Amino acid sequence: MKKVMAGGNADVAIVSGAKGYNAWPMAVAIRDRVLCVYSVGDRHDPGDPAQNVYCRASFDQGKTWAEEVLVTARREYGETVTGKGINENGDALFWVRSFIQNTPERHHELFRTSDGRKFEKVSAPKLNPEPMQITDIVALSGGGLAAMWFETGYQPGRKDGSWGLLVSGDNGKTWSQTVVESGLLPGEVPQEQAMIELGGGRFAMLSRLNDGKAQTLFYSADNKITWRQFATNLDDLYNNTPTMYFDRASQMVTCCYYQRNLGRLLRRTIPADDLPERADHWSAPEEIACGSKCNCDAGNANMTQSGTKQLVVFYSGKTPDTSIFCAVADAPNA
Secondary structure (H helix, E strand, C coil): CECCCCCCCCEEEEEECCCCEEEEEEEEEECCEEEEEEEEECCCCCCCCCCEEEEEEECCCCCCCCCCEEEECCCCEEEEEEEEEECCCCCEEEEEEEEECCCCCEEEEEEEECCCCCCEEEECCCCCCCCCEEEEEEECCCCCEEEEEEECCCCCCCCCEEEEEEEECCCCCCCEEEEEEEEECHHHCCEEEEEEEEECCEEEEEEECCCCCCCEEEEECCCCCCCEEEECCCCCCCCCCCEEEEECCCCEEEEEEEECCCCEEEEEEEEHHHCCCCCCCCCCCEEEEECCCCHHHCEEEEEEEECCEEEEEEEEEECCEEEEEEEEEECCCC
């Protein structure tokens, strides 16, 4: 593994450096391995028909990565991974979004794997509205699965945005959709959501609102029925994608995100009991890795934890060639 900056505490390994646009990685730790699922295409375009989905596995907490496995490749679609999680059996789940070439049409499919070698499609829910993204899946303490979603056309002045929740009671085979808010401007839609369950019916979700301000915390104290917004001090942002991990033993919440315009992968923490009232008291940013400053040709951090190690995958480079990296650091409570 290679140390990529002075003063940081993360080691960084390359996950995929195949020729092309390697991007949008998701990582999840299951059993004796960590899986990273990502897309490879020709450019930063979710509708790129050359864009297929692949997986690599690590058996040493992110130090090295096994050979690439194809998850899905269909010529009529541009395919990207938008969310990950673990089902009630301990298998990994991944949401794959498919854009139909040269049309605005899209849909999401859920894939399952127990080993990172063989993948099975679990469901392709018919949703209304059809989300722009379905994000990470949470295995609920009381049983079932949940994932947040959002929809926006990204057009200034158009109030066509919405967001809400998907819930499954049968391990991902079927999903019920709830709309929390609709009729929103693009800057009002919570995008790139990261949700965790804190226990006792409490849930926290970080998102960017694309309004130029800090990341926003959405908090529910009644088992995801109602949500309140809280300002945070996570204000060193530029089109970033938050990712969170909650360590139940230490009751510490970790947030990571890639600051695109400065090329910094940052980590911050807060005690779970400080949420939501002290949501503006996250720790000072810790730079754990660095990479490209080429705007959208780097970013999309996604984290998991394996033992006492936190692994954060991200992509970095410059069109048309980018790579997937994995930063590995001791967990804050280690």
